[in-house]
Amino acid sequence: MGHVHYIVFANEKGGTGKSTTAVHTAIALAASGHKVGVLDLDHRQRTTTRYLENRDATMKRLDKAIPQASYEVLEDQTEEALAAALARLEQNADVIVVDTPGRDDAIARAAILRADTLVTPMNDSFVDLDLIGQVHPDTFKITRPSFYAELIWNSRTQRAKATGKSVDWVVLRNRLQHIQSHNLVRVGAALDELARRVGFRVIPGLGERVIYRELFPKGLTLLDFHEIGEVGLGHVAARQELREMISSLDIPGEAATNEPIAAAG
Template identity: 65%
Template sequence: MAAYRIVFANEKGGSGKSTTAVHTAVALAARGRRVAAIDLDTRQRTLGRYLENRAALMKRDGVDLPLPVHETFDPAAGHSIESRMDALAADADILVIDTPGRDDDHVRVAISTADTLVTPINDSFVDLDLIGQVDPDSYKIRRPSFYAELVWDARKARGKRDGATVDWVVLRNRLQHLEARNMRRVAAALAELSKRVGFRVIPGLSERVVYRELFPKGLTLLDLGAIGQDAGMAHVAARGELRELIAGLQLPDPESGRARAA
């Protein structure tokens, strides 16, 4: 069976896209899935560097941690993005694809191959503007924005190629730092927009210092016990968010191959 492809994409930076992609890949690998990952951001290489740091820690300290097969795409190597994704997917159950915070041909190809497209956004109207323009007085959606149109085109390309659909998931990150009225307005606008352009909304990861602290060693929230570090209350809460995020993706059952739950 072909590897299930999860693409993390958002043209706006600072949404926690790469952090979410890494944690998703490692969490699925920890559950016994054969996970591969590819970083299409040849400049920042956050996902690639994160997993390289992880491999270096495992070698240096002799610890055994789940580690997805991974690479950072290099267009100068002369390989097409399709061929590199296919090569990584060949021996995997799941391929996680992290994209740069910009629009380019490689990102569009990746989205058009996605089974699940994850768009993390900070819970604000600034980020919401990426996918829908909001009336400043009523806070109602005026019309979908350019990114929604890009996804629409990618979905049409996927349907034309093999008849499959792209499950678009909008991930609401950093919920806790907004006052309640603004949260309600953003939630209402997202609910309205989701019906118009066809995406699901699930909760993501809160803003926590721990994510920035873990990066240099390539660790995730799931690894603290393996390295002998006790988890504080913030870590426990963050792990709960991660579990909820993975459940919200509604990935196929690895044993039965059933489609995503309704």
């Protein structure tokens, strides 16, 4: 087997849609033909694990196979257990999605060091932007990168020295409002400025939609239209957002396999 591509979802703030985005990414990649493993590092909340367990239960109830990832939750919070869990998942995966907890800890940092693609979801607000950069209260210009941005910078430098590989850091603008506002424009401008200074890419993520909360109990995603039932225009628009997000992540091999995503559901 060739190199396994690691996608690590990391953000010290909660409520950014991190686990929802991680699950949708994993299932979208599985639907496009990738063999996907998922490791949930949050052994207390277990949101990602519960989502995928609900998906297994739905398949059993419907007696129907739908795209799924193999998954584990890291119960033993040690770097040795982390390495062992990833080694197990690597045996049958070409992509591994790691969902870190919404806090800073040693295991999350160890996972970040493995990232080929590091994804930091954030809500589209100055509250969340403060995680990666401080903003002047009058001009809304970036005054300096934050502690978290410095942490990621150091992790990327450490990985480059150890492996010679670069890390693609992607900041994902989740819960984008569908109505243009001064705040939206200011946050976008500040992010673009910080991206140039710190070295990340900014891409649109998943919008603020009730459907994401409704899908969780059945473990379904926006690619599962046949199982969702009644589908409205909002669902179609949300699925297109998902497709565009996956495309923008630039996962190796995705260009050749993204057509099944478009055909799924």
